[in-house]
Amino acid sequence: MHMPSNFGKAIIGAALALALAGGAAAQQPLKIGFVYVTPIGSAGWTFQHELGRREMEKALGAKVATKHVENVAEGADAERVIRELATSGHTLVFTTSFGYMNPTIKVAKSFPKVAFEHATGYKRDTNVGTYNARFYEGRYLTGIVAGKMTKSNVAGYVAAFPIPEVLQGINAFTRGMRSVNPKAEVKVIWVNSWYDPGREREAATTLISQGADVIAQHTDSTAPVQAAEDKGVYAIGYHSDMSKFGPKAHLTASTHQWGAFYTKVAQDALAGKHKPSNLWGGIKDGMVKLAPINPVVPKEVQDMVAKAEADLRSGKLHAFAGPVKDQAGKVRVPAGKSMPDDQLAAMDYYVEGVQGQLPKK
Amino acid sequence: MRLRLEARPAPSRAMRYLSPLVATALTVVAGFIVFSGLGREPLAAFHAFFVRPVSSLNGLAELVLKASPLMLIATGLAIGYRANVWNIGAEGQLILGAIFGGGLALAFPGAESRWFLVLMVLAGATGGLLWAAIPALLRNRFNTNEILVSLMLVYVATLLLSYLVHGPWRDPQGFNFPQSRMFADAALYPILAEPTRLNAGFLVALGAVACGWLFIERSFLGYQMRVAGLAEAAARYAGFSSGRTVWIGMLAGGAAAGIAGVGEVAGPIGQLTSSVSPGYGFAAIIVAFVGRLNPVGIVFASLLMSLLYLGGESAQMELRLPSAITGLFQGMLLFFLLGSDVLVHYRVRLLPRAPAPREEAAA
Numbered sequence: 043m044h045m046p047s048n049f050g051k052a053i054i055g056a057a058l059a060l061a062l063a064g065g066a067a068a069q070q071p072l073k074i075g076f077v078y079v080t081p082i083g084s085a086g087w088t089f090q091h092e093l094g095r096r097e098m099e100k101a102l103g104a105k106v107a108t109k110h111v112e113n114v115a116e117g118a119d120a121e122r123v124i125r126e127l128a129t130s131g132h133t134l135v136f137t138t139s140f141g142y143m144n145p146t147i148k149v150a151k152s153f154p155k156v157a158f159e160h161a162t163g164y165k166r167d168t169n170v171g172t173y174n175a176r177f178y179e180g181r182y183l184t185g186i187v188a189g190k191m192t193k194s195n196v197a198g199y200v201a202a203f204p205i206p207e208v209l210q211g212i213n214a215f216t217r218g219m220r221s222v223n224p225k226a227e228v229k230v231i232w233v234n235s236w237y238d239p240g241r242e243r244e245a246a247t248t249l250i251s252q253g254a255d256v257i258a259q260h261t262d263s264t265a266p267v268q269a270a271e272d273k274g275v276y277a278i279g280y281h282s283d284m285s286k287f288g289p290k291a292h293l294t295a296s297t298h299q300w301g302a303f304y305t306k307v308a309q310d311a312l313a314g315k316h317k318p319s320n321l322w323g324g325i326k327d328g329m330v331k332l333a334p335i336n337p338v339v340p341k342e343v344q345d346m347v348a349k350a351e352a353d354l355r356s357g358k359l360h361a362f363a364g365p366v367k368d369q370a371g372k373v374r375v376p377a378g379k380s381m382p383d384d385q386l387a388a389m390d391y392y393v394e395g396v397q398g399q400l401p402k403k
Numbered sequence: 404m405r406l407r408l409e410a411r412p413a414p415s416r417a418m419r420y421l422s423p424l425v426a427t428a429l430t431v432v433a434g435f436i437v438f439s440g441l442g443r444e445p446l447a448a449f450h451a452f453f454v455r456p457v458s459s460l461n462g463l464a465e466l467v468l469k470a471s472p473l474m475l476i477a478t479g480l481a482i483g484y485r486a487n488v489w490n491i492g493a494e495g496q497l498i499l500g501a502i503f504g505g506g507l508a509l510a511f512p513g514a515e516s517r518w519f520l521v522l523m524v525l526a527g528a529t530g531g532l533l534w535a536a537i538p539a540l541l542r543n544r545f546n547t548n549e550i551l552v553s554l555m556l557v558y559v560a561t562l563l564l565s566y567l568v569h570g571p572w573r574d575p576q577g578f579n580f581p582q583s584r585m586f587a588d589a590a591l592y593p594i595l596a597e598p599t600r601l602n603a604g605f606l607v608a609l610g611a612v613a614c615g616w617l618f619i620e621r622s623f624l625g626y627q628m629r630v631a632g633l634a635e636a637a638a639r640y641a642g643f644s645s646g647r648t649v650w651i652g653m654l655a656g657g658a659a660a661g662i663a664g665v666g667e668v669a670g671p672i673g674q675l676t677s678s679v680s681p682g683y684g685f686a687a688i689i690v691a692f693v694g695r696l697n698p699v700g701i702v703f704a705s706l707l708m709s710l711l712y713l714g715g716e717s718a719q720m721e722l723r724l725p726s727a728i729t730g731l732f733q734g735m736l737l738f739f740l741l742g743s744d745v746l747v748h749y750r751v752r753l754l755p756r757a758p759a760p761r762e763e764a765a766a
Contacts, residue, residue: 081726111719113726115681118671121600122465123716129461130720140580141676152598164578203569206579234565387578 072134072312074098075127076110077120079139080237085282086262087236088112090298091138091161097301098308106308116141121148128153134311136304137161146170157316159307162207171318173303175329177207178214178386179354180296181258182361183332183347184278185218187293188256189226190343191276192219198249199230200242200259200266204401206389208260213393214361215258215278220395222346228396229254239265250275256293267292283333294347295333302328322383325354362386367394404756408749418747423693423704426739433735443722451721452732456713464599466709468671471608472497472663472680473705476687478615479659481696483652485619486628487635490653492538492553493660494684495560496531500661502564503530505668505675508590509572509583519589524607524665531661532654534560539653543646549653557684565677572675583675592670604666611659616698618655628652660684689737708733 076095078088092110099108109132114123120142127135128149134157137146143163150158150170158170166172188197197219201208212230219226229252231245242261246269249257258278259266264287270277271288279285279295303323310316323329332351335344353359362381366374368391375381392400431449438448456462476493483490490496504527511519538552569581576584592602619625631638631648639645667679690708694701715729 109720109723111716111726114716116678117676117681118468118667119681119712121671122713125461126716126720141582141678144585144674164580203565203581205569205581234562390579 071105071107072308073130073132074106074108074308075124075132075135076108077114077123077127077135077137077139077142078110078112079114079116079141080262081113085264085279085284085287087281087298088138090281091136091300094300094304095136098304101301101305102308102312105312114142121145124149124158125152128156133157134308134316135159157311157318159319166318166320169318171320173319173321173323175298175327176322176324177296177298177330178210178361179324180330180332181211181214182218182221182354183351184258184294184296185215185220186222186347186350187335187339187343188215188258188276188278189219189221189223190346191293191339192223192226192256194253194255195223195225195227196253197226197228197256197258198246198252198254199228200245200249200257200261201230201232202236202261203234204232204390206387209389209391209400210386211260212396213389216393216395217361217366218350226395228258230392230396230398232401233261235261237262239263242266243269246270247273257291264288279333285333285336290338292333292336293339294335297331297333299329299331325351326357368392369394369396405754407752407754408745409752411748411750414748419744420695420700422743422747423695423700423740425743426693426736427707429739429743430732430735433739434732437731441724443724448718448722452714452718452728453710455721456710456717460596461599462713464596464601466706466713467605468599468601469712470702470705470709471605472666472683473687473690473708474702475608475611475663475666476656476660476684477690477694477701477705478612478698479656480687480691481694481698481701482615482619482625482628482655484632484691485696486632486648486652488649488652489550490535490538490553490656491550491688492535492555492557492684493656493687494680494682495553495557496534496657496660497664497667497680497684498557498560498564499530499534500527500664501530501668501675501679502560502567502664503527503661504665505583505586506567506572508586508669509675511590512584512587514587514589516589520592520669523590523669524662527661527665528658529661531657531659531664533657535653535657535660536650539650542649542653549649553653564675564679568675568677574674581677585674586669590669591673592666600671602670604670607662607666611662612698612702615655615659619698624651660687686733689733693736693740707736711736 078091080088082092083089095108095110111123114120116139124135124137124145136159138161140162143160143165146158146160147165147167147170150167154169160170160172162174163172199212216228229249231249233241233245242263243265246257246266250273256276257266257270259280264284267277267279267284267288270291276293277288277291279292281298283295283297285292350359360380362375364375364379365377368374435445438445457466480490480493504523507523507526534556537556538549541547541552542549568583572583574582574584592604595601595603627643628648631643668675686708690701690704694704711732712729715726718724718728719726
């Protein structure tokens with residue numbers, strides 16, 4: 043085997059170990075590494091990835107040996123941790139935050155035999171796949187619940203940054219609400235942080251004082267749900283089932299489910315037929331799921347949600363089925379069409395029904 | 404029985420320098436107890452925490468790479484701290500350095516000259532310097548508290564960077580994700596030892612530490628600043644300007660932090676993103692104190708601090724401990740250091756139980 047001369051000892055060692063492991067694949071468990079951007083905690087983005095890892099471990103038992111490193115800052119630290127996992131014999135590495143994209147690509151170039159899977163990014167390579175979920179599909183369903191449960195016809199939305207993923211969520215939620223309640227409107231407060239319990243709580247309280255009686259969020263803490271519980275209004279959780287943080291307020295949540303995906307990738311790798319993923323999965327793929335719906339939600343609304351969920355699954359319903367009009371009334375998707383993925387991925391406007399101006403670039 | 408702290412008339416000079424070693428030793432002892440309490444084999448745990456991270460060439464390179472911004476910033480801060488000028492906002496000054504240096508890299512994507520990197524470093528130093536000039540100016544002009552102003556400006560700097568990478572400086576080919584284009588090769592520090600990530604930014608940091616040492620130990624201005632820190636009235640009597648002390652103290656920290664900011668974006672990151680530092684500006688404050696505000700001590704302290712970060716990651720992988728283990732060790736180190744310092748400067752006296760008269764207690 044020819045190795046380029048500038049490769050270090052460590053890499054040759056890892057390659058050797060790999061070649062040896064190839065011969066003894068039946069006995070050796072597949073070593074899998076996970077990199078998390080925050081501490082695991084008890085709810086939120088990283089917590090869901092951790093649940094996915096545990097689900098995979100449970101499904102595959104002794105065939106896999108996983109390691110995870112939490113609280114790895116995006117930026118210079120990420121590359122070191124990813125490289126360390128690859129050097130120490132992990133042949134499949136999941137990097138679970140957008141900011142790990144360039145570090146993952148860099149490390150992957152020095153470890154051609156290691157398979158990397160990066161969540162939410164867009165750069166791929168011969169050994170780097172990407173995976174993400176259509177979170178907006180879950181948002182649409184929670185919008186239906188909110189639209190039926192609001193009395194003031196105003197929902198409040200605590201949001202992190204105006205990037206396409208977050209706008210997809212706000213817009214899908216708004217469309218879900220208005221599909222059952224044409225008078226419904228959504229107010230948004232940007233907190234400019236993915237995780238800031240203080241500001242998230244403040245934003246939720248402000249929205250409630252402006253008349254919102256359902257609070258939705260695209261941030262990582264449980265503060266908005268807790269604020270809603272304290273103020274006696276409803277809340278829709280995100281990432282995780284947050285019902286234990288607001289048993290009365292929490293109507294449902296749009297949750298992320300990575301376990302089946304992680305299990306499948308690991309199984310493919312075990313069978314030696316892993317190919318880098320390029321997956322944007324949704325309800326249909328089991329990557330997005332509603333948390334159990336609060337019993338205060340009437341049966342007919344629950345049925346309505348179940349029907350919409352089945353239609354999203356079968357493809358009969360699309361969260362952005364035309365006509366989609368933006369705030370200014372401009373038609374973004376004509377009637378009879380659904381928004382294509384490239385347009386979804388570049389979304390930079392509010393749809394009809396969202397109040398206020400998008401922060402200017 | 405009561406305890407009372409009495410100031411020692413002449414604190415031992417030797418103990419002042421030994422106390423970081425005492426603190427390190429106590430941290431190790433406490434770590435031993437912590438690991439045993441968590442049900443981990445302590446020796447294996449120590450190996451995972453302190454030895455494994457640096458047992459390869461790559462590990463050593465990573466250790467130095469992570470220590471570089473810490474020693475650089477801490478040296479700059481020490482110049483101010485010695486003069487009682489408390490710049491707590493190095494994190495913000497680092498971000499401004501990254502914005503200035505990185506902005507230059509983005510403005511000239513076709514740059515090819517080796518000198519371009521020098522320009523970036525100068526731009527970064529200017530950015531950090533300007534950000535530190537705000538609290539310096541406000542302190543000199545309006546007698547504001549530089550601790551609060553410099554700290555609050557960290558949040559402003561974070562939001563400014565966030566605005567830039569979400570808005571005008573966003574990579575047009577980046578699918579609206581909040582990060583800039585990758586820098587051209589001329590805008591990146593050359594690697595010192597392939598295949599590691601150790602780059603020439605380390606030499607810049609060492610050079611800055613050497614300059615800091617010369618300034619503090621060998622220059623008349625440095626001497627004036629030290630006097631100002633020890634006895635402000637005496638310094639004034641000797642005709643040393645206290646305004647100038649504030650300026651130099653703040654700007655030295657700002658410029659050093661700005662250069663460290665360039666070191667991150669032109670080093671291991673290679674682009675501007677919304678987070679360019681995992682808190683080096685704050686960690687450097689600990690480093691400055693553990694290093695006794697002395698550039699030589701700071702080099703060792705930065706390596707120790709860096710090892711705690713790497714060790715924390717290694718402990719997560721090898722021992723399945725949570726990431727909080729890093730903060731735990733840093734906290735213990737600082738706690739024991741401050742504790743030893745108290746005992747170096749004060750004597751503990753055991754007094755009989757009889758309560759002291761009220762007047763004395765009030766005094």
